[in-house]
Amino acid sequence: MSDSENSQSYLRRLGTWDAAAIVIGGVIGGGIFRSASTVAERTSSGWQLLTLWAVGGLLTLAGVLCYAELGARRPQAGGIYIYLREAFGKLPAFLFGWTMALINYPGSVAAVATTFADYFCAAIGLGPMWVKPAAAGAITFIVGVNFYGIRAGARMQNLFTLLKLGAIVLVVVTGLVLVRGQLGVALDTDETHPLPPWAFLGALLPVLFTYGGFHYLNDLAGEVKDPQRTMPRALGLGLAGVVICYLLVNLAYLAGLGHAGLAASRAPAADLLRQWLGEPGARLIAVGIACSTFGYCSIAIAGGARVLQTMGADGMFFRAVGRIESRTRAPQIALAVLGGWAIVLVLSGSFGQLLNYTTVGEWLFHAFGIATLFWYRRRFADQPSPYRVPFYPVLPLVFVLTVLGVIGATTLDSPGDAGMSLMLVLIGVPVFYAWRAIQRRRAL
Template sequence: MTNDTSHSYLRRLGIWDGAAIVIGGVIGGGIFRTPATVAERTASGLPVLALWAIGGLLTLAGVLCYGELGARRPQAGGIYIYLREAFGPLPAFLFGWTMALINYPGSVAAVATTFADYASRAAGLPGWWVKPLAVGAITFIVGVNFFGIRAGAWMQNVFTVLKLAAITMLIVVGLALAHGHLGSVMTVDTTHAVPHGAWIGALLPVLFAYGGFHYLNDMAGEVRDPQRTLPRALALGMGGVILCYLLVNVAYLVGLGHAGLAASDAPAADVMSHVFGAHGATIMAIGIACSTFGYCSIAIAGGARVLQTMGADRMFFHAVGQIDSRWRAPQVALAVLGIWAIVLTLSGTFGQLMNYTTVGEWLGHAFGIATLFWYRRRFADQPLPYRVPLYPLLPFIFVCTVLGVIVATAIGTPGDAGMSLVIIACGVPVYGLWRYWEKRRAG
């Protein structure tokens, strides 16, 4: 096997592959649990659906902005590239430090463990199977992606279809339980008081459930005709996600009622159990396992390309920046990310890491979208087939909303938010030492 940083990625992803990456990157396990939290913080089904619609529209604004950013810089690395060009190497390094080294492997470890939990339940396996299954899933995904983006995209497309099939079944069953009484969605739950302003707290889990739409931009260097394909795939994929999320919540509300949804620990399984009994929970466990496995595939592929771009920039070990000459895959970066995710899986420390890095992830989104203002000024005359509509309103709304979410998160969980900022700040001396070491090596 020969590796060389001079080799580039091959553009093999079409619009449907891109849309599948968006859908798979957003729909993981959150939609099967988060709606219960949203219902707890609202008084009826109407604000529940309104919050999911608002969250979808806000996220769509960010997706449309990412469409233009991806069209301007259609190469691997996504936000890291935009930050490096607009704000310099330090902010880009801090983003990579937080995301590629902590958030990506942490999310893979967390979701792989969720996959293994549901897979073992569906197969009737004892609890000690969870960690071996999670490690096996990560190893298998990394192995498939060693053979290039086509192999990874093929696997991703299969699991996207499977997760959409599970969601479709959930929607159909939920609506069937309504027996024509859709008005129950709007019934006010008087069993518990909802504090004034609680809708702000209810919007937080909604926005987090819509996260993950940036992975396609991480793989932009492998998208065919990216100036046209990227914006279309992003919009198509996110439109599909918004539709699925709204219909799933309607199914939950008509199947369980607002009070039942708020009290449920596993609303998807509860809805399925109403029709299929004990087998319903097994069916849903299989669906959630497929959904979470698909997410892990995208997170590994996208995260590895951020690591590879950092390595090629000598912001990380240079070997990680190599691209395999035969398969055009970042094999070293894939191996590094996979090994670190496995370490986090076996140690069980990923949960707290994910809490600590949530603020850093959303700060990356806010500053990533903010680079659009810099690109518009610096390259005002650059011809593009796609520009974000309603500029500068859409990026302004998205950035302000994300910053608002960060402030609300910091107020609600000051310890986690503070640790997130500490992790980011620790990257500053690491960056200084790394640059010093690189200069010593070069000189």
């Protein structure tokens, strides 16, 4: 039975531009407008800062190329969940879904929706009391649009990807206007010292966090046209565009604020625009950041819902969540569950610590997800693949080992958050076996 005939399967409606926009929109949220300051605090010169962003981009590109092969081999909704289930079994796959689809995805949606609401309310003159209602309203609107299927969600996403790229261009142009021959001063300082290896890895974490989200296209792989060709192209082109944007934005920050000014700023994009255009400039970039964060929420909700739906269809979550609406081919119940939980987190204000606790777990699952490539290569050695990651096994090994090194450095630097992250993952083990026992009793 073909996809078009099976009402419980997705339809392949996403073209190359749609898929590339998902990659760009899933990576560029609000992080680049804030986390550059954190990276500057952990470095002593502009050169070190740009080196970290370049290394983070190259490392993420290595991961993206590996995901391109995985997506071409298994072009199904669910992404990492599917790879882990096939390579390592249902328990690791459940732990991924438990950590990401039930905690990290809704937590990140709640956090970024609140960031959107902060900037949106500031831009139109609403007070702080409107932030939570605006964030909840944004999530409700996004879920409602995605109820109509992936094409409706893609049209909205394409629009907000263009708007967020417009915000990037505005920041870069401002940096060019303000540079006035001072970029060399901003790139270096009199007290530049090489970062020790562990300090370098620790400083890399906020960079990797800002590059996160590149996996959302794999979550939506079941709806990509000609996925064996489209997935590698969209992942590569999208991430390459992100790396260029991030390097240019950081150059603009350095040009306008200097390294010390960037390290001291809590809102570098607004501070930069304020120097050139005054308060109207700060309000203008606030609108741009609101568009950027709104677009990210759209992708996170769409991708996270596909993981939840796949878990439900697998019997690893409530069966009702595994249903796909026959007319729109959208996982409407999964969308409602994910969006509803994110709204609860917004209204309770409890998402901040959840994100701190799951960042390590997220990148740990990225490492395990890439590691499944070794299993696929060995298990299907005689099976041709439509796309193969170049420089295998070097690229996946570099990605996995570097991510594990960053996790190790983070654990030494923040043992509390890292320990809680691993604890949340491990709590899923008894939940998995309890769920299996309940399902077996129901089957009797």
